[in-house]
Amino acid sequence: MRDINQFTITEAVKASFKAEEGSRFRFLLDNLIQHLHDYTRETNLTHEEWMRVLTFLYDCGKISTPDRHEFILLSDVLGWSALVDMINTRGGATENSNLGPFYLDDAPRKPLGADLAGSREGVTVLCHGVVRDTLKHPIAGAIVDTWQADGSGTYPIQEAGQDKYDLRGVFETDAEGRYYYTTVLPKPYTVPYDGPVGELLRAGSRHAWRAAHLHYMIRAERMRSIVTEVFFENTEYIDNDAVFGVRKSLIARIEPYKPDLVADLPLERRPDAMIKFDFTLAPGD
Amino acid sequence: MRDINQFTITEAVKASFKAEEGSRFRFLLDNLIQHLHDYTRETNLTHEEWMRVLTFLYDCGKISTPDRHEFILLSDVLGWSALVDMINTRGGATENSNLGPFYLDDAPRKPLGADLAGSREGVTVLCHGVVRDTLKHPIAGAIVDTWQADGSGTYPIQEAGQDKYDLRGVFETDAEGRYYYTTVLPKPYTVPYDGPVGELLRAGSRHAWRAAHLHYMIRAERMRSIVTEVFFENTEYIDNDAVFGVRKSLIARIEPYKPDLVADLPLERRPDAMIKFDFTLAPGD
Known part of the structure; x- marks a missing residue:
């Protein structure tokens, strides 16, 4: 894994999860990793933008309560x-x-x-x-x-x-x-x-x-x-x-x-x- | 917009944001919406799986503190x-x-x-x-x-x-x-x-x-x-x-x-x- 680069890391991350081959969990996870990494490469995401996303998620967590689920709201407004x-x-x-x-x-x-x-x-x-x-x-x-x-x-x-x-x-x-x-x-x-x-x-x-x-x-x-x-x-x-x-x-x-x-x-x-x-x-x- | 279906909704969501054409914000947002929607269509995501993801994010928010940023940790383990x-x-x-x-x-x-x-x-x-x-x-x-x-x-x-x-x-x-x-x-x-x-x-x-x-x-x-x-x-x-x-x-x-x-x-x-x-x-x- 020491040889990973920005193109090979995606398969390395997938392989790190030992979820059962052919399982739904593996399928969902592999696809998630692929899209997340593709997005990042396609946009040449900077450290500042990456941190802005993480801070946004953190803030969504902080305002959420059992009666106020900001992540569902986020899902709603993103269609x-x-x-x-x-x-x-x-x-x-x-x-x-x-x-x-x-x-x-x-x-x-x-x-x-x-x-x-x-x-x-x-x-x-x-x-x-x-x-x-x-x-x-x-x-x-x-x-x-x-x-x-x-x-x-x-x-x-x-x-x-x-x-x-x-x-x-x-x-x-x-x-x-x-x-x-x-x-x-x-x-x-x-x-x-x-x-x-x-x-x-x-x-x-x-x-x-x-x-x-x-x-x-x-x-x-x-x-x-x-x-x-x-x-x-x-x-x-x-x-x-x-x-x-x-x-x-x-x-x-x-x-x-x-x-x-x-x-x-x-x-x-x-x-x-x-x-x-x-x-x-x-x-x- | 009443005519949207699972294929046209992606462009409708992008168009709902009036961010400046050609801006970095618009580029990042359009790509995010595209990948999120593509992922969902490609995996035929069920309501239960969708809610599992949202609950996971909610839980990450709940355990996070200024000294324990679970979203950064998530980013780390997903490469x-x-x-x-x-x-x-x-x-x-x-x-x-x-x-x-x-x-x-x-x-x-x-x-x-x-x-x-x-x-x-x-x-x-x-x-x-x-x-x-x-x-x-x-x-x-x-x-x-x-x-x-x-x-x-x-x-x-x-x-x-x-x-x-x-x-x-x-x-x-x-x-x-x-x-x-x-x-x-x-x-x-x-x-x-x-x-x-x-x-x-x-x-x-x-x-x-x-x-x-x-x-x-x-x-x-x-x-x-x-x-x-x-x-x-x-x-x-x-x-x-x-x-x-x-x-x-x-x-x-x-x-x-x-x-x-x-x-x-x-x-x-x-x-x-x-x-x-x-x-x-x-x-x-």
């Missing part, structure tokens, strides 16, 4: 999270989109037709649709787990004195695969930009705004779960979402509420508007 | 630090090698011939040589800043109750470009392996040992500084240093002390052995 979502979308299934930092795995079960908005300000909306498999068959008993920001772009979990389970609901689809509930239309909000990732955005003259969206995690027995977001036509930042979460197939239309069209859906409240969005799940592995 | 050292070595100059975590920028000035070993156990050695420019001319007044582990592989700065400036010295070369001092021969030691990087080493069945070495930072007016390490022939880990610091050109031979050969070097103590190593500096930018 890495979105790319992983895209790669892992199964053919025919609804496209994946960002999980984000606000998911809770113990949100309350609610009956179909329930209202999540309560007395919150904003446009109330009926969210409804059908969960199907890739053969277009409705899935009864699918779980529709949703969470969202309010009419001012804030998640209740972000505000002291609010119930963190507000604006969340876990619904089970009926025999026809349908889900339906009313809520308040969420507004856009910014990702946290007071840390190193915010500095990066400023250095690149980028904004921190996310297009307004509803979060969904959809699960059903023997099906592959999806995590996705539903966006709204003609709303702000829909074409320059800070975390690249928007996909054409995930944009819903907000229509005026027409009771006649959904007369068979018993609702707790009468909303101002309505949104129809169907989800498709692919078979599990 | 990234060594590669940056190699890329930034100037033609004809002594090869760069790891700065490591123990450099202090306010170590004491000492006169040529001083002894750093004091009463420490181990083999005492005369370190001497000439600092030259790439035209082979000796450089008078060059600064030779050295630091090292002791005869048991420990830096004084690592041990409570020890003087952190021990086993350090800043020397100025004489009119003939010479430096000379006595010290104790350092022993191998391990990089810290009680954190996430240690886990990575274990997962890859790698050891954490560094070959024994002396650290040097060499500076002179109008010359480009170098940071490097001097290793010793036929010592342990010389062919599998954990951070890829060894280069053939940086390996010195330990010879028995022969006073006749260095009669013109006034020394504070008579050592057991001697090492000759010459440094070459390239012109500054």
Whole structure:
């Protein structure tokens, strides 16, 4: 190894790891080393630039807490999270989109037709649709787990004195695969930009705004779960979402509420508007 | 941007940064995004693997302190630090090698011939040589800043109750470009392996040992500084240093002390052995 130079070092580093030949770990590690080294050679990275990267990572670590994961945020603004979502979308299934930092795995079960908005300000909306498999068959008993920001772009979990389970609901689809509930239309909000990732955005003259969206995690027995977001036509930042979460197939239309069209859906409240969005799940592995 | 898919997202992310066209920042960022995305597509990275990487970085951040920079350690064991050292070595100059975590920028000035070993156990050695420019001319007044582990592989700065400036010295070369001092021969030691990087080493069945070495930072007016390490022939880990610091050109031979050969070097103590190593500096930018 004393003969290594800037071209042979890459294979020497790979060989230093004795991970099993052909294993996934070895494949991931070898490729990582190759890309890291190629990047460094291609850019002729200086010591100062190298140290700037390491200091950036150190600073991301320092600002991170269990509730503030700066590395996920970094992944988000570099489109890495979105790319992983895209790669892992199964053919025919609804496209994946960002999980984000606000998911809770113990949100309350609610009956179909329930209202999540309560007395919150904003446009109330009926969210409804059908969960199907890739053969277009409705899935009864699918779980529709949703969470969202309010009419001012804030998640209740972000505000002291609010119930963190507000604006969340876990619904089970009926025999026809349908889900339906009313809520308040969420507004856009910014990702946290007071840390190193915010500095990066400023250095690149980028904004921190996310297009307004509803979060969904959809699960059903023997099906592959999806995590996705539903966006709204003609709303702000829909074409320059800070975390690249928007996909054409995930944009819903907000229509005026027409009771006649959904007369068979018993609702707790009468909303101002309505949104129809169907989800498709692919078979599990 | 709503039309992005796993192939077009890379250009969309690049375009989201409005950094100046042709700037170094844009070049570094564009290349980083390209490699990150290529890696992800080539490996078909799963959500679980992506999250494992982010959790690893989070954990590196949590264990890091101003005195324990886990990201530098990560860079070291992936050969990234060594590669940056190699890329930034100037033609004809002594090869760069790891700065490591123990450099202090306010170590004491000492006169040529001083002894750093004091009463420490181990083999005492005369370190001497000439600092030259790439035209082979000796450089008078060059600064030779050295630091090292002791005869048991420990830096004084690592041990409570020890003087952190021990086993350090800043020397100025004489009119003939010479430096000379006595010290104790350092022993191998391990990089810290009680954190996430240690886990990575274990997962890859790698050891954490560094070959024994002396650290040097060499500076002179109008010359480009170098940071490097001097290793010793036929010592342990010389062919599998954990951070890829060894280069053939940086390996010195330990010879028995022969006073006749260095009669013109006034020394504070008579050592057991001697090492000759010459440094070459390239012109500054």
